[in-house]
Amino acid sequence: MNDIALSIVIPVYNEEPNLPVLFDRLYPVLDRLERPYEVIFTNDGSRDRSLDLLRAQYARRPDVTRVIDFNANYGQHMAVIAAFERVRGEVVVTLDADLQNPPEEIPKLLALVEAGHDYVGGYRLNRRDNVFRTLASKLINSFRRWTTNIEMTDQGCMLRAYRRPIVEAVVRSGAINTFIPALAYGYASHPTEVGVRHEERHAGVSNYTLYKLIRLNFDFITGFSLAPLQAFTLFAILCAAGSLVLVLVLAYRRIFLGAEAEGIFTLFGLLFFLLSVAMVGIGLIGEYVGRTYQVVRARQRYVVREVLEAKSEALPSGLPR
Numbered sequence: 001m002n003d004i005a006l007s008i009v010i011p012v013y014n015e016e017p018n019l020p021v022l023f024d025r026l027y028p029v030l031d032r033l034e035r036p037y038e039v040i041f042t043n044d045g046s047r048d049r050s051l052d053l054l055r056a057q058y059a060r061r062p063d064v065t066r067v068i069d070f071n072a073n074y075g076q077h078m079a080v081i082a083a084f085e086r087v088r089g090e091v092v093v094t095l096d097a098d099l100q101n102p103p104e105e106i107p108k109l110l111a112l113v114e115a116g117h118d119y120v121g122g123y124r125l126n127r128r129d130n131v132f133r134t135l136a137s138k139l140i141n142s143f144r145r146w147t148t149n150i151e152m153t154d155q156g157c158m159l160r161a162y163r164r165p166i167v168e169a170v171v172r173s174g175a176i177n178t179f180i181p182a183l184a185y186g187y188a189s190h191p192t193e194v195g196v197r198h199e200e201r202h203a204g205v206s207n208y209t210l211y212k213l214i215r216l217n218f219d220f221i222t223g224f225s226l227a228p229l230q231a232f233t234l235f236a237i238l239c240a241a242g243s244l245v246l247v248l249v250l251a252y253r254r255i256f257l258g259a260e261a262e263g264i265f266t267l268f269g270l271l272f273f274l275l276s277v278a279m280v281g282i283g284l285i286g287e288y289v290g291r292t293y294q295v296v297r298a299r300q301r302y303v304v305r306e307v308l309e310a311k312s313e314a315l316p317s318g319l320p321r
Contacts, residue, residue: 009087012042012097015046029107
């Protein structure tokens with residue numbers, strides 16, 4: 001019989017400097033809740049001593065600690081999914097290992113879950129990110145609100161709480177490259193948000209490069225909306241209409257004003273512009289086709305090298321390893 005009330009899911013990738021402080025702050029918070037809990041760490045192919053620290057923490061608290069060790073780096077999404085497939089708690093909370101979202105804020109989310117919400121998203125108060133990342137986040141949030149029906153104040157905040165049925169729905173979806181909080185939002189019947197403290201990263205640097213952030217948000221948009229394709233179609237129609245008008249103007253000038261040698265450069269400019277538009281469209285269509293291909297090929301999403309957990313612990317029924 002499952003008697004775990006709370007599961008904490010934490011993906012870990014090269015977080016050696018942060019893990020000792022995370023352990024010291026997280027476990028006392030959870031112990032004070034006075035409810036059965038588990039903490040599941042997914043080591044996402046770390047190249048530093050993160051796995052050694054996780055092993056040591058498991059040895060100290062084997063009753064409440066579980067460690068999933070990937071054989072390579074599969075990304076934060078797969079690290080969270082692997083833990084979701086193994087959680088036993090009735091409420092599941094995701095948390096980053098870098099301490100930018102303080103573990104002390106977890107009770108704030110749990111209070112809203114107990115109030116009847118099945119999904120609680122955190123949004124960062126007084127963000128400690130640099131100006132570039134803050135502005136980029138606001139721009140992306142605005143674009144996401146315009147292209148989807150997902151109401152999410154801060155999509156970059158990892159601190160979120162889900163009731164168990166929402167987590168099971170996410171697992172059953174079989175999603176490969178998607179944004180888990182947005183997917184869970186779509187399954188929730190009573191979602192809400194709450195402001196949480198935001199602290200500077202305790203140590204190290206962010207594992208999200210500019211390219212990864214762009215890819216994440218592109219996956220987000222293409223995974224939950226056809227707006228990019230629709231916007232491109234509209235833009236193509238406008239370009240075709242403009243091109244037709246220009247052709248008529250050039251034909252008029254040719255007939256009534258005579259040949260103009262300079263016109264060839266105008267035509268070349270239009271040709272290059274329209275070719276670039278076509279290439280963008282092909283790339284956009286290819287992105288959607290590629291996402292479909294990743295799903296239908298049904299390739300194994302990740303490889304687990306080892307799972308550290310008490311031998312008496314059993315997986316909940318219905319969720320695969």
